[in-house]
Amino acid sequence: MDTRLLIMAATVSVALAGCSTAPTKSPEQELALAKQCDKGLDVGYKELNFSNANGFGGSWEYTKAASLLGAAKVQSGFGSYDGCIEKVTTARAYIKASKQ
Secondary structure (H helix, E strand, O other), X not given: OHHHHHHHHHHHHHHHHHHHOOOOOXXXXXXXXXXXXXXXXXXXXXXXXXXHHOOOOOOXXXXXXXXXXXXXXXXXXXXXXXXXXXXXXXXXXXXXXHOO
């Protein structure tokens, strides 16, 4: 039982240390990332709708892309623009793959 407690304490310590060293961005960088995220979401949803309209809506890639775009939108709402951009990029790759 003591081993579990020790492992849990170490895990929490590592997680908290990771949060405290998060790099800060200037307001200009944040705004640029926010715009990139918003534009990516707009284009991603347009591509997703186009893909659905052309009969690719039932594919696994389409479903994965839809989930990623939803998660990206949530991250955008919390100001996690790096994660948003990453998810949008991955979602758009899945949309492209669903058309092949």
